[in-house]
Amino acid sequence: MSGFEITCVNKDQRGQIIRLGGVGWTLTPREAVVKVISQQLRLYVRVENHLFDVGVRGEGFAAYLVIEPEGLALAGVAEVPSC
Numbered sequence: 001m002s003g004f005e006i007t008c009v010n011k012d013q014r015g016q017i018i019r020l021g022g023v024g025w026t027l028t029p030r031e032a033v034v035k036v037i038s039q040q041l042r043l044y045v046r047v048e049n050h051l052f053d054v055g056v057r058g059e060g061f062a063a064y065l066v067i068e069p070e071g072l073a074l075a076g077v078a079e080v081p082s083c
Helices: 029-037
Strands: 004-006 008-011 017-022 025-027 043-047 050-057 064-067
Touching: 004 017, 017 029, 025 029, 029 050, 029 064, 043 064
Parallel strands: 004 043
Antiparallel strands: 008 017, 017 025, 043 050, 050 064
């Protein structure tokens, strides 16, 4: 799969993602949302040995990252370790 694999996330005390990254890169959630929406970047994540695209739900500042096609919020995926 082409694009960048999310291999780790950092969350705040409320469980919201404050940083996500992979080998040699890191982004804020806002940066990732903008790049995914504008099709500048394709992100994916590995869950239980399966690869899933990362998409965006919501609009404006309420936009958040999800695993496609299920729409599960990326912040709720326990399999992604902390950076």
